Amino acid sequence: MSPRLRWHLARLGLHGLAVLILLYTLFPFAWAVVTSLKSGGALFDTALVPADPRWDNYAEVFREQPFGRNILNSAVVATSTVLLSLALGLTAACALGRVAFRGRSLLLATVLGVSMFPQVAVLSGLFELIRWFGLYNTLPALSVSYLIFTLPFTVWVLTAFVRALPIELEEAAMIDGATRFQTFWKVVLPQAVPGMIATGIVAINIGWSEYLFAATLLTSPSNMTISPRLESFMGRGLYNWGWLMAGALAVTGPLIVLSGFMQKHLVAGWGGGALKG
Amino acid sequence: MRRRPLAAQRRRDAAWFLLPLLVALAVIAAWPLARTIWLSFTDASLAGGAHALVGFANYALLIEDPDWWQAVRNTLVFAAVSVALETALGLGIALVLDARIRGRGLLRAAVLVPWAVPTVVSAELWAWMLHDQYGIINAALLALGVIEAPYAWLADRALAMASVIAVDVWKTTPFMVLLLLAALQTVPAELHEAAKVDGAGALRRFAVVTLPVIRPALVVAVVFRLLDALRIFDLVYVLVGNASATATMAVYARQHMVDFQDAGYGSAASTLLFAVVALASAAVIALGRASAPAPR
Numbered sequence: 160m161s162p163r164l165r166w167h168l169a170r171l172g173l174h175g176l177a178v179l180i181l182l183y184t185l186f187p188f189a190w191a192v193v194t195s196l197k198s199g200g201a202l203f204d205t206a207l208v209p210a211d212p213r214w215d216n217y218a219e220v221f222r223e224q225p226f227g228r229n230i231l232n233s234a235v236v237a238t239s240t241v242l243l244s245l246a247l248g249l250t251a252a253c254a255l256g257r258v259a260f261r262g263r264s265l266l267l268a269t270v271l272g273v274s275m276f277p278q279v280a281v282l283s284g285l286f287e288l289i290r291w292f293g294l295y296n297t298l299p300a301l302s303v304s305y306l307i308f309t310l311p312f313t314v315w316v317l318t319a320f321v322r323a324l325p326i327e328l329e330e331a332a333m334i335d336g337a338t339r340f341q342t343f344w345k346v347v348l349p350q351a352v353p354g355m356i357a358t359g360i361v362a363i364n365i366g367w368s369e370y371l372f373a374a375t376l377l378t379s380p381s382n383m384t385i386s387p388r389l390e391s392f393m394g395r396g397l398y399n400w401g402w403l404m405a406g407a408l409a410v411t412g413p414l415i416v417l418s419g420f421m422q423k424h425l426v427a428g429w430g431g432g433a434l435k436g
Numbered sequence: 437m438r439r440r441p442l443a444a445q446r447r448r449d450a451a452w453f454l455l456p457l458l459v460a461l462a463v464i465a466a467w468p469l470a471r472t473i474w475l476s477f478t479d480a481s482l483a484g485g486a487h488a489l490v491g492f493a494n495y496a497l498l499i500e501d502p503d504w505w506q507a508v509r510n511t512l513v514f515a516a517v518s519v520a521l522e523t524a525l526g527l528g529i530a531l532v533l534d535a536r537i538r539g540r541g542l543l544r545a546a547v548l549v550p551w552a553v554p555t556v557v558s559a560e561l562w563a564w565m566l567h568d569q570y571g572i573i574n575a576a577l578l579a580l581g582v583i584e585a586p587y588a589w590l591a592d593r594a595l596a597m598a599s600v601i602a603v604d605v606w607k608t609t610p611f612m613v614l615l616l617l618a619a620l621q622t623v624p625a626e627l628h629e630a631a632k633v634d635g636a637g638a639l640r641r642f643a644v645v646t647l648p649v650i651r652p653a654l655v656v657a658v659v660f661r662l663l664d665a666l667r668i669f670d671l672v673y674v675l676v677g678n679a680s681a682t683a684t685m686a687v688y689a690r691q692h693m694v695d696f697q698d699a700g701y702g703s704a705a706s707t708l709l710f711a712v713v714a715l716a717s718a719a720v721i722a723l724g725r726a727s728a729p730a731p732r
Contacts, residue, residue: 284468
Protein backbone atom coordinates (compact mmCIF):
# COMPACT_ATOMS: atom_id res chain seq x y z
CA MET A 160 0.00 0.00 0.00
CA SER A 161 1.41 3.36 -0.98
CA PRO A 162 1.69 5.97 1.77
CA ARG A 163 -0.72 8.16 -0.16
CA LEU A 164 -3.39 5.49 -0.27
CA ARG A 165 -2.84 4.77 3.40
CA TRP A 166 -3.30 8.44 4.21
CA HIS A 167 -6.57 8.54 2.26
CA LEU A 168 -7.82 5.39 3.95
CA ALA A 169 -6.99 6.86 7.36
CA ARG A 170 -8.86 10.05 6.54
CA LEU A 171 -11.84 8.02 5.35
CA GLY A 172 -11.81 5.96 8.52
CA LEU A 173 -11.64 9.10 10.66
CA HIS A 174 -14.63 10.66 8.94
CA GLY A 175 -16.50 7.38 9.18
CA LEU A 176 -15.89 7.38 12.93
CA ALA A 177 -17.09 10.99 13.17
CA VAL A 178 -20.35 10.03 11.47
CA LEU A 179 -20.78 7.06 13.83
CA ILE A 180 -20.24 9.34 16.84
CA LEU A 181 -22.83 11.80 15.55
CA LEU A 182 -25.31 8.99 14.95
CA TYR A 183 -24.75 7.65 18.48
CA THR A 184 -25.23 10.98 20.23
CA LEU A 185 -28.06 12.38 18.12
CA PHE A 186 -30.12 9.39 17.00
CA PRO A 187 -32.27 9.27 20.18
CA PHE A 188 -33.33 12.87 19.50
CA ALA A 189 -34.05 12.20 15.85
CA TRP A 190 -36.15 9.21 16.85
CA ALA A 191 -38.00 11.33 19.42
CA VAL A 192 -38.80 13.91 16.71
CA VAL A 193 -40.07 11.17 14.38
CA THR A 194 -42.22 9.67 17.16
CA SER A 195 -43.58 13.05 18.21
CA LEU A 196 -44.92 13.56 14.66
CA LYS A 197 -46.81 10.25 14.64
CA SER A 198 -50.15 9.47 16.19
CA GLY A 199 -52.56 6.58 16.61
CA GLY A 200 -51.43 3.24 15.23
CA ALA A 201 -48.47 4.81 13.42
CA LEU A 202 -46.76 5.18 16.82
CA PHE A 203 -46.27 1.45 16.94
CA ASP A 204 -44.56 0.86 13.63
CA THR A 205 -40.92 1.67 13.29
CA ALA A 206 -41.03 3.68 10.06
CA LEU A 207 -38.08 6.08 10.09
CA VAL A 208 -40.12 8.70 8.29
CA PRO A 209 -43.68 9.29 9.50
CA ALA A 210 -46.17 8.64 6.67
CA ASP A 211 -48.47 11.42 7.79
CA PRO A 212 -46.44 13.84 9.96
CA ARG A 213 -48.55 16.00 12.28
CA TRP A 214 -47.88 18.45 15.07
CA ASP A 215 -50.99 17.42 17.06
CA ASN A 216 -48.98 15.85 19.89
CA TYR A 217 -47.36 19.17 20.70
CA ALA A 218 -50.69 20.97 20.82
CA GLU A 219 -52.29 18.19 22.87
CA VAL A 220 -49.61 17.89 25.50
CA PHE A 221 -50.06 21.58 26.28
CA ARG A 222 -53.84 21.52 26.04
CA GLU A 223 -54.67 18.34 27.94
CA GLN A 224 -52.15 18.82 30.73
CA PRO A 225 -51.05 21.89 32.69
CA PHE A 226 -47.76 21.48 30.87
CA GLY A 227 -47.31 25.14 29.91
CA ARG A 228 -47.63 25.92 33.60
CA ASN A 229 -44.93 23.35 34.41
CA ILE A 230 -42.57 24.94 31.90
CA LEU A 231 -43.25 28.36 33.40
CA ASN A 232 -42.52 26.92 36.86
CA SER A 233 -39.22 25.51 35.66
CA ALA A 234 -38.34 28.88 34.13
CA VAL A 235 -39.13 30.67 37.40
CA VAL A 236 -37.09 28.19 39.45
CA ALA A 237 -34.17 28.29 37.00
CA THR A 238 -34.10 32.09 37.01
CA SER A 239 -34.33 32.48 40.76
CA THR A 240 -31.75 29.73 41.33
CA VAL A 241 -29.23 31.40 39.07
CA LEU A 242 -29.81 34.85 40.60
CA LEU A 243 -29.51 33.54 44.16
CA SER A 244 -26.39 31.51 43.51
CA LEU A 245 -24.67 34.34 41.62
CA ALA A 246 -25.49 36.84 44.38
CA LEU A 247 -24.23 34.57 47.15
CA GLY A 248 -21.34 33.22 45.09
CA LEU A 249 -20.09 36.64 44.04
CA THR A 250 -20.15 38.21 47.49
CA ALA A 251 -18.34 35.19 48.92
CA ALA A 252 -15.86 35.19 46.03
CA CYS A 253 -14.97 38.82 46.77
CA ALA A 254 -13.91 37.83 50.27
CA LEU A 255 -12.32 34.50 49.33
CA GLY A 256 -10.49 35.82 46.29
CA ARG A 257 -9.30 39.08 47.82
CA VAL A 258 -8.68 38.81 51.50
CA ALA A 259 -6.17 36.53 53.19
CA PHE A 260 -7.70 35.28 56.43
CA ARG A 261 -7.18 32.27 58.63
CA GLY A 262 -9.22 29.26 57.59
CA ARG A 263 -9.71 30.40 54.01
CA SER A 264 -8.51 27.19 52.39
CA LEU A 265 -10.44 25.15 54.92
CA LEU A 266 -13.59 27.04 53.98
CA LEU A 267 -12.96 26.50 50.26
CA ALA A 268 -12.39 22.79 50.88
CA THR A 269 -15.62 22.59 52.89
CA VAL A 270 -17.54 24.27 50.08
CA LEU A 271 -16.10 21.70 47.66
CA GLY A 272 -17.03 18.93 50.09
CA VAL A 273 -20.67 20.00 49.92
CA SER A 274 -20.69 19.15 46.21
CA MET A 275 -19.97 15.53 47.18
CA PHE A 276 -23.12 15.22 49.33
CA PRO A 277 -25.52 12.54 48.08
CA GLN A 278 -28.94 14.12 47.56
CA VAL A 279 -30.72 11.54 49.71
CA ALA A 280 -28.39 12.34 52.61
CA VAL A 281 -29.98 15.77 53.02
CA LEU A 282 -33.46 14.81 51.85
CA SER A 283 -35.21 14.11 55.17
CA GLY A 284 -33.60 17.08 56.93
CA LEU A 285 -34.41 19.38 54.04
CA PHE A 286 -37.98 18.10 53.89
CA GLU A 287 -38.50 18.98 57.57
CA LEU A 288 -36.84 22.37 57.20
CA ILE A 289 -38.92 23.30 54.16
CA ARG A 290 -42.07 22.42 56.07
CA TRP A 291 -41.02 24.45 59.11
CA PHE A 292 -40.49 27.45 56.89
CA GLY A 293 -43.91 26.90 55.34
CA LEU A 294 -42.39 26.45 51.88
CA TYR A 295 -43.66 22.91 51.24
CA ASN A 296 -45.20 22.61 47.76
CA THR A 297 -43.96 26.06 46.70
CA LEU A 298 -41.41 27.01 44.07
CA PRO A 299 -39.08 28.92 46.46
CA ALA A 300 -38.51 25.59 48.24
CA LEU A 301 -36.65 24.46 45.12
CA SER A 302 -34.71 27.67 44.41
CA VAL A 303 -33.31 27.53 47.95
CA SER A 304 -32.63 23.77 47.94
CA TYR A 305 -30.77 23.92 44.64
CA LEU A 306 -28.13 26.15 46.19
CA ILE A 307 -26.63 22.95 47.57
CA PHE A 308 -25.71 22.01 43.98
CA THR A 309 -24.90 25.44 42.56
CA LEU A 310 -22.98 27.17 45.37
CA PRO A 311 -19.89 24.91 45.38
CA PHE A 312 -18.93 25.40 41.74
CA THR A 313 -20.13 29.00 41.62
CA VAL A 314 -18.00 29.97 44.61
CA TRP A 315 -14.95 28.14 43.25
CA VAL A 316 -15.06 29.50 39.72
CA LEU A 317 -15.88 33.08 40.75
CA THR A 318 -13.18 33.06 43.44
CA ALA A 319 -10.66 32.15 40.74
CA PHE A 320 -11.85 35.07 38.62
CA VAL A 321 -11.74 37.61 41.44
CA ARG A 322 -8.31 36.37 42.49
CA ALA A 323 -7.00 36.98 38.96
CA LEU A 324 -7.87 40.69 39.13
CA PRO A 325 -4.83 42.81 40.08
CA ILE A 326 -5.45 44.40 43.47
CA GLU A 327 -3.83 47.66 42.28
CA LEU A 328 -6.85 48.28 40.04
CA GLU A 329 -9.17 48.20 43.01
CA GLU A 330 -6.88 50.34 45.14
CA ALA A 331 -6.55 52.87 42.35
CA ALA A 332 -10.32 53.12 42.11
CA MET A 333 -10.62 53.70 45.83
CA ILE A 334 -7.85 56.30 45.87
CA ASP A 335 -9.73 58.08 43.08
CA GLY A 336 -12.60 58.39 45.55
CA ALA A 337 -14.81 55.51 44.52
CA THR A 338 -16.84 54.02 47.34
CA ARG A 339 -16.40 50.35 48.10
CA PHE A 340 -19.70 49.60 46.41
CA GLN A 341 -18.69 51.52 43.28
CA THR A 342 -15.38 49.67 43.23
CA PHE A 343 -17.21 46.38 43.43
CA TRP A 344 -19.78 47.33 40.79
CA LYS A 345 -17.45 48.97 38.27
CA VAL A 346 -14.16 47.14 38.75
CA VAL A 347 -14.65 43.68 40.25
CA LEU A 348 -17.98 42.72 38.69
CA PRO A 349 -17.04 43.23 35.01
CA GLN A 350 -13.96 41.08 35.54
CA ALA A 351 -16.06 38.16 36.74
CA VAL A 352 -18.64 38.24 33.92
CA PRO A 353 -17.28 35.24 31.94
CA GLY A 354 -17.30 33.16 35.09
CA MET A 355 -20.81 34.33 35.92
CA ILE A 356 -22.07 33.33 32.48
CA ALA A 357 -20.40 29.92 32.61
CA THR A 358 -21.58 29.01 36.11
CA GLY A 359 -24.94 30.65 35.41
CA ILE A 360 -25.65 28.29 32.49
CA VAL A 361 -25.01 25.24 34.62
CA ALA A 362 -27.15 26.66 37.45
CA ILE A 363 -29.99 27.34 35.00
CA ASN A 364 -29.74 23.78 33.74
CA ILE A 365 -30.03 22.42 37.30
CA GLY A 366 -32.96 24.69 38.18
CA TRP A 367 -34.75 23.73 34.99
CA SER A 368 -34.33 19.97 35.14
CA GLU A 369 -33.60 18.67 38.66
CA TYR A 370 -35.77 15.71 39.60
CA LEU A 371 -35.50 14.32 43.16
CA PHE A 372 -36.00 17.47 45.24
CA ALA A 373 -38.72 18.67 42.88
CA ALA A 374 -40.53 15.33 43.11
CA THR A 375 -40.29 15.29 46.91
CA LEU A 376 -40.95 18.94 47.79
CA LEU A 377 -43.77 19.66 45.32
CA THR A 378 -47.05 17.76 45.26
CA SER A 379 -49.70 19.41 43.11
CA PRO A 380 -49.38 18.93 39.32
CA SER A 381 -49.77 22.65 38.62
CA ASN A 382 -46.90 23.46 40.99
CA MET A 383 -44.51 20.93 39.53
CA THR A 384 -41.48 21.66 37.42
CA ILE A 385 -40.93 19.79 34.17
CA SER A 386 -38.94 16.76 35.35
CA PRO A 387 -41.38 15.29 37.91
CA ARG A 388 -44.18 16.21 35.54
CA LEU A 389 -42.69 14.27 32.63
CA GLU A 390 -41.97 11.37 34.95
CA SER A 391 -45.58 11.36 36.13
CA PHE A 392 -46.71 11.08 32.50
CA MET A 393 -44.78 7.81 32.33
CA GLY A 394 -45.76 6.51 35.73
CA ARG A 395 -49.47 7.06 35.50
CA GLY A 396 -50.06 4.84 32.54
CA LEU A 397 -50.61 7.87 30.39
CA TYR A 398 -48.61 6.03 27.84
CA ASN A 399 -49.08 8.17 24.80
CA TRP A 400 -45.53 8.01 23.52
CA GLY A 401 -46.27 10.74 21.00
CA TRP A 402 -47.13 13.15 23.81
CA LEU A 403 -44.21 11.99 25.89
CA MET A 404 -41.74 12.63 23.09
CA ALA A 405 -43.35 15.97 22.24
CA GLY A 406 -43.15 17.04 25.90
CA ALA A 407 -39.57 15.81 26.25
CA LEU A 408 -38.48 17.74 23.16
CA ALA A 409 -40.36 20.88 24.21
CA VAL A 410 -38.48 21.09 27.51
CA THR A 411 -35.15 20.23 25.94
CA GLY A 412 -35.27 22.78 23.13
CA PRO A 413 -34.63 25.87 25.30
CA LEU A 414 -31.66 24.18 26.99
CA ILE A 415 -30.05 23.24 23.69
CA VAL A 416 -30.56 26.73 22.28
CA LEU A 417 -29.10 28.26 25.45
CA SER A 418 -26.06 25.96 25.48
CA GLY A 419 -25.57 26.53 21.75
CA PHE A 420 -25.53 30.29 22.13
CA MET A 421 -23.36 30.12 25.19
CA GLN A 422 -20.95 27.38 24.17
CA LYS A 423 -18.02 29.74 23.67
CA HIS A 424 -18.67 31.44 27.02
CA LEU A 425 -19.02 28.06 28.66
CA VAL A 426 -15.54 26.93 27.65
CA ALA A 427 -13.98 30.38 28.21
CA GLY A 428 -15.57 30.74 31.63
CA TRP A 429 -14.75 27.33 33.04
CA GLY A 430 -11.37 27.20 31.36
CA GLY A 431 -10.53 30.77 32.34
CA GLY A 432 -11.48 30.12 35.92
CA ALA A 433 -9.42 26.98 36.06
CA LEU A 434 -6.36 28.49 34.43
CA LYS A 435 -6.48 31.58 36.55
CA GLY A 436 -7.10 29.65 39.75
CA MET B 437 -13.34 54.50 58.68
CA ARG B 438 -11.39 55.51 55.61
CA ARG B 439 -8.24 56.30 57.55
CA ARG B 440 -7.76 52.74 58.75
CA PRO B 441 -5.25 50.52 56.98
CA LEU B 442 -6.92 48.82 54.06
CA ALA B 443 -5.91 45.29 55.09
CA ALA B 444 -7.54 45.35 58.52
CA GLN B 445 -10.67 46.92 57.16
CA ARG B 446 -10.79 44.31 54.41
CA ARG B 447 -10.69 41.46 56.87
CA ARG B 448 -13.67 42.91 58.69
CA ASP B 449 -15.53 43.39 55.40
CA ALA B 450 -14.68 39.85 54.38
CA ALA B 451 -16.65 38.46 57.30
CA TRP B 452 -19.74 40.34 56.15
CA PHE B 453 -19.26 39.21 52.56
CA LEU B 454 -18.96 35.59 53.68
CA LEU B 455 -21.94 35.65 55.99
CA PRO B 456 -24.64 34.98 53.33
CA LEU B 457 -22.71 31.97 51.99
CA LEU B 458 -22.14 30.57 55.46
CA VAL B 459 -25.77 30.99 56.44
CA ALA B 460 -26.94 29.36 53.20
CA LEU B 461 -24.58 26.38 53.59
CA ALA B 462 -25.55 25.94 57.22
CA VAL B 463 -29.25 25.94 56.39
CA ILE B 464 -29.33 23.83 53.23
CA ALA B 465 -26.34 21.51 53.74
CA ALA B 466 -24.97 21.22 57.28
CA TRP B 467 -28.26 21.22 59.18
CA PRO B 468 -30.11 18.76 56.88
CA LEU B 469 -27.13 16.39 56.93
CA ALA B 470 -26.86 16.56 60.72
CA ARG B 471 -30.60 16.06 60.96
CA THR B 472 -30.48 13.01 58.66
CA ILE B 473 -27.76 11.45 60.80
CA TRP B 474 -29.78 12.21 63.95
CA LEU B 475 -32.99 10.80 62.47
CA SER B 476 -31.17 7.59 61.55
CA PHE B 477 -31.03 6.82 65.28
CA THR B 478 -34.78 7.36 65.71
CA ASP B 479 -38.05 5.78 64.62
CA ALA B 480 -39.19 9.03 62.95
CA SER B 481 -41.83 9.04 60.23
CA LEU B 482 -41.61 11.43 57.30
CA ALA B 483 -45.18 12.50 58.07
CA GLY B 484 -43.90 14.05 61.30
CA GLY B 485 -45.16 13.44 64.84
CA ALA B 486 -43.23 12.36 67.90
CA HIS B 487 -40.27 10.08 67.53
CA ALA B 488 -38.07 8.19 69.95
CA LEU B 489 -34.41 7.30 69.99
CA VAL B 490 -33.85 3.68 68.99
CA GLY B 491 -30.05 3.56 69.01
CA PHE B 492 -28.58 1.45 66.22
CA ALA B 493 -31.79 -0.48 65.59
CA ASN B 494 -32.22 0.95 62.07
CA TYR B 495 -28.65 0.03 61.16
CA ALA B 496 -29.11 -3.46 62.60
CA LEU B 497 -32.19 -3.98 60.42
CA LEU B 498 -30.38 -2.52 57.44
CA ILE B 499 -27.45 -4.91 57.51
CA GLU B 500 -29.84 -7.84 57.75
CA ASP B 501 -31.83 -6.82 54.68
CA PRO B 502 -30.65 -8.71 51.59
CA ASP B 503 -32.20 -5.94 49.44
CA TRP B 504 -29.81 -3.43 50.98
CA TRP B 505 -26.81 -5.56 50.12
CA GLN B 506 -28.22 -6.04 46.64
CA ALA B 507 -28.40 -2.21 46.43
CA VAL B 508 -24.78 -1.94 47.57
CA ARG B 509 -23.72 -4.46 44.92
CA ASN B 510 -25.80 -2.70 42.26
CA THR B 511 -24.21 0.63 43.12
CA LEU B 512 -20.67 -0.74 42.96
CA VAL B 513 -21.30 -2.60 39.68
CA PHE B 514 -22.97 0.46 38.18
CA ALA B 515 -20.15 2.80 39.23
CA ALA B 516 -17.32 0.54 38.13
CA VAL B 517 -18.73 -0.56 34.77
CA SER B 518 -20.25 2.75 33.68
CA VAL B 519 -17.16 4.80 34.57
CA ALA B 520 -14.86 2.29 32.84
CA LEU B 521 -16.97 2.39 29.67
CA GLU B 522 -17.32 6.17 29.78
CA THR B 523 -13.58 6.58 30.13
CA ALA B 524 -12.76 4.28 27.23
CA LEU B 525 -15.45 5.67 24.94
CA GLY B 526 -14.78 9.25 26.02
CA LEU B 527 -11.10 8.90 25.23
CA GLY B 528 -11.87 7.42 21.81
CA ILE B 529 -14.33 10.17 20.92
CA ALA B 530 -12.02 12.88 22.24
CA LEU B 531 -9.19 11.57 20.04
CA VAL B 532 -11.41 11.65 16.95
CA LEU B 533 -12.65 15.16 17.76
CA ASP B 534 -9.09 16.30 18.35
CA ALA B 535 -8.07 15.30 14.81
CA ARG B 536 -8.30 17.79 11.97
CA ILE B 537 -11.61 16.99 10.33
CA ARG B 538 -14.21 19.11 8.57
CA GLY B 539 -17.01 20.50 10.70
CA ARG B 540 -15.10 19.84 13.92
CA GLY B 541 -16.68 22.74 15.83
CA LEU B 542 -20.19 21.61 15.03
CA LEU B 543 -19.29 18.01 15.84
CA ARG B 544 -17.99 19.02 19.25
CA ALA B 545 -21.17 20.97 19.99
CA ALA B 546 -23.33 18.02 18.90
CA VAL B 547 -21.45 15.54 21.07
CA LEU B 548 -22.14 17.63 24.17
CA VAL B 549 -25.92 17.61 23.65
CA PRO B 550 -26.77 14.46 25.68
CA TRP B 551 -25.03 15.99 28.69
CA ALA B 552 -27.13 19.19 28.53
CA VAL B 553 -30.42 17.33 28.36
CA PRO B 554 -32.51 16.80 31.53
CA THR B 555 -31.95 13.33 32.98
CA VAL B 556 -35.67 12.59 32.92
CA VAL B 557 -35.73 13.37 29.21
CA SER B 558 -32.83 11.08 28.40
CA ALA B 559 -34.45 8.34 30.48
CA GLU B 560 -37.65 8.77 28.46
CA LEU B 561 -35.96 8.83 25.06
CA TRP B 562 -34.25 5.54 25.91
CA ALA B 563 -37.25 3.96 27.62
CA TRP B 564 -39.04 4.43 24.31
CA MET B 565 -36.19 3.08 22.19
CA LEU B 566 -35.77 0.10 24.56
CA HIS B 567 -39.52 -0.60 24.70
CA ASP B 568 -40.06 -4.36 24.58
CA GLN B 569 -42.91 -4.34 22.02
CA TYR B 570 -42.55 -1.16 19.98
CA GLY B 571 -38.94 -0.15 20.63
CA ILE B 572 -36.71 0.58 17.68
CA ILE B 573 -33.77 -1.27 19.22
CA ASN B 574 -35.61 -4.58 19.29
CA ALA B 575 -36.93 -3.89 15.79
CA ALA B 576 -33.45 -3.14 14.44
CA LEU B 577 -31.83 -6.16 16.12
CA LEU B 578 -34.62 -8.44 14.87
CA ALA B 579 -34.27 -7.11 11.34
CA LEU B 580 -30.52 -7.64 11.42
CA GLY B 581 -31.01 -11.16 12.72
CA VAL B 582 -28.95 -10.50 15.87
CA ILE B 583 -31.78 -11.63 18.14
CA GLU B 584 -34.66 -13.98 17.41
CA ALA B 585 -37.26 -12.68 19.83
CA PRO B 586 -37.69 -9.21 21.32
CA TYR B 587 -35.96 -8.60 24.65
CA ALA B 588 -37.53 -6.84 27.64
CA TRP B 589 -34.49 -4.63 28.12
CA LEU B 590 -35.77 -2.80 31.19
CA ALA B 591 -38.04 -5.41 32.81
CA ASP B 592 -35.79 -8.48 32.52
CA ARG B 593 -33.73 -8.77 35.72
CA ALA B 594 -30.73 -10.01 33.77
CA LEU B 595 -30.76 -7.13 31.29
CA ALA B 596 -31.98 -4.14 33.29
CA MET B 597 -28.65 -3.17 34.83
CA ALA B 598 -26.90 -3.41 31.47
CA SER B 599 -29.58 -1.15 29.95
CA VAL B 600 -29.26 1.40 32.76
CA ILE B 601 -25.49 1.45 32.32
CA ALA B 602 -25.84 1.86 28.55
CA VAL B 603 -28.08 4.91 28.99
CA ASP B 604 -25.78 6.43 31.60
CA VAL B 605 -22.82 5.93 29.26
CA TRP B 606 -24.71 7.72 26.50
CA LYS B 607 -25.58 10.61 28.80
CA THR B 608 -22.31 11.06 30.65
CA THR B 609 -19.61 10.24 28.09
CA PRO B 610 -19.85 13.84 26.75
CA PHE B 611 -18.60 15.06 30.12
CA MET B 612 -15.52 12.84 29.76
CA VAL B 613 -15.04 14.03 26.20
CA LEU B 614 -15.16 17.66 27.34
CA LEU B 615 -12.48 17.16 30.00
CA LEU B 616 -10.25 14.94 27.86
CA LEU B 617 -10.53 17.20 24.82
CA ALA B 618 -9.27 20.09 26.94
CA ALA B 619 -6.35 17.93 28.09
CA LEU B 620 -5.53 16.78 24.54
CA GLN B 621 -5.19 20.39 23.53
CA THR B 622 -2.17 20.67 25.82
CA VAL B 623 -0.22 17.88 24.10
CA PRO B 624 2.66 19.59 22.26
CA ALA B 625 2.51 18.93 18.50
CA GLU B 626 6.34 18.90 18.27
CA LEU B 627 6.49 15.80 20.45
CA HIS B 628 4.21 13.97 18.05
CA GLU B 629 6.29 15.06 15.07
CA ALA B 630 9.50 13.97 16.79
CA ALA B 631 8.05 10.57 17.60
CA LYS B 632 6.85 10.22 14.02
CA VAL B 633 10.32 10.99 12.70
CA ASP B 634 11.64 8.30 15.01
CA GLY B 635 9.30 5.87 13.28
CA ALA B 636 6.76 5.40 16.09
CA GLY B 637 3.36 4.16 14.94
CA ALA B 638 0.06 5.78 15.97
CA LEU B 639 -0.52 3.42 18.91
CA ARG B 640 2.98 3.85 20.24
CA ARG B 641 2.75 7.64 19.87
CA PHE B 642 -0.45 7.56 21.89
CA ALA B 643 1.15 5.49 24.66
CA VAL B 644 4.43 7.42 24.82
CA VAL B 645 3.44 11.00 23.94
CA THR B 646 -0.28 11.56 24.51
CA LEU B 647 -1.06 9.42 27.53
CA PRO B 648 1.57 10.84 29.91
CA VAL B 649 0.42 14.40 29.16
CA ILE B 650 -3.29 13.76 29.65
CA ARG B 651 -2.92 11.35 32.58
CA PRO B 652 -3.59 13.95 35.33
CA ALA B 653 -6.78 15.12 33.62
CA LEU B 654 -7.80 11.50 33.05
CA VAL B 655 -7.36 10.69 36.74
CA VAL B 656 -9.34 13.76 37.83
CA ALA B 657 -12.15 12.93 35.41
CA VAL B 658 -12.34 9.28 36.55
CA VAL B 659 -12.32 10.20 40.25
CA PHE B 660 -14.96 12.86 39.77
CA ARG B 661 -17.17 10.50 37.80
CA LEU B 662 -16.75 7.66 40.31
CA LEU B 663 -17.80 9.85 43.24
CA ASP B 664 -20.77 10.94 41.16
CA ALA B 665 -21.72 7.42 40.05
CA LEU B 666 -21.81 6.13 43.64
CA ARG B 667 -24.64 8.59 44.30
CA ILE B 668 -26.66 7.76 41.15
CA PHE B 669 -30.37 8.15 41.64
CA ASP B 670 -32.53 9.84 39.04
CA LEU B 671 -31.61 7.95 35.87
CA VAL B 672 -32.11 4.56 37.54
CA TYR B 673 -35.32 5.63 39.22
CA VAL B 674 -36.97 7.15 36.15
CA LEU B 675 -35.92 4.27 33.86
CA VAL B 676 -36.83 1.29 36.06
CA GLY B 677 -38.31 2.61 39.32
CA ASN B 678 -37.52 0.80 42.56
CA ALA B 679 -36.92 -2.64 40.97
CA SER B 680 -34.45 -4.48 43.19
CA ALA B 681 -32.37 -5.73 40.25
CA THR B 682 -31.16 -2.19 39.61
CA ALA B 683 -31.96 -0.20 42.78
CA THR B 684 -28.85 1.63 43.96
CA MET B 685 -28.20 2.73 47.53
CA ALA B 686 -29.78 6.12 46.83
CA VAL B 687 -32.87 4.52 45.25
CA TYR B 688 -33.23 2.15 48.21
CA ALA B 689 -32.87 5.00 50.73
CA ARG B 690 -35.43 7.19 49.00
CA GLN B 691 -37.93 4.36 48.69
CA HIS B 692 -37.89 3.73 52.43
CA MET B 693 -37.80 7.40 53.33
CA VAL B 694 -40.48 8.73 50.99
CA ASP B 695 -42.62 5.84 49.72
CA PHE B 696 -42.71 4.01 53.06
CA GLN B 697 -42.48 7.31 55.05
CA ASP B 698 -39.88 5.60 57.26
CA ALA B 699 -37.61 8.59 57.80
CA GLY B 700 -35.56 6.82 60.48
CA TYR B 701 -34.71 3.74 58.42
CA GLY B 702 -34.29 5.70 55.18
CA SER B 703 -32.00 8.14 56.97
CA ALA B 704 -29.86 5.23 58.18
CA ALA B 705 -29.45 4.05 54.58
CA SER B 706 -28.69 7.63 53.46
CA THR B 707 -26.15 8.04 56.23
CA LEU B 708 -24.36 4.88 55.12
CA LEU B 709 -24.32 6.14 51.53
CA PHE B 710 -22.89 9.43 52.75
CA ALA B 711 -20.23 7.51 54.70
CA VAL B 712 -19.29 5.51 51.60
CA VAL B 713 -18.90 8.65 49.47
CA ALA B 714 -17.02 10.46 52.25
CA LEU B 715 -14.64 7.53 52.69
CA ALA B 716 -14.09 7.31 48.93
CA SER B 717 -13.33 11.04 48.81
CA ALA B 718 -10.95 10.76 51.77
CA ALA B 719 -9.19 7.82 50.11
CA VAL B 720 -8.78 9.82 46.91
CA ILE B 721 -7.32 12.79 48.80
CA ALA B 722 -4.97 10.53 50.76
CA LEU B 723 -3.81 8.76 47.58
CA GLY B 724 -3.32 12.13 45.91
CA ARG B 725 -1.21 13.37 48.84
CA ALA B 726 0.82 10.17 48.89
CA SER B 727 1.59 10.19 45.18
CA ALA B 728 2.01 13.94 44.65
CA PRO B 729 5.29 14.73 46.46
CA ALA B 730 7.13 11.64 45.19
CA PRO B 731 9.88 12.95 42.92
CA ARG B 732 10.38 11.22 39.60
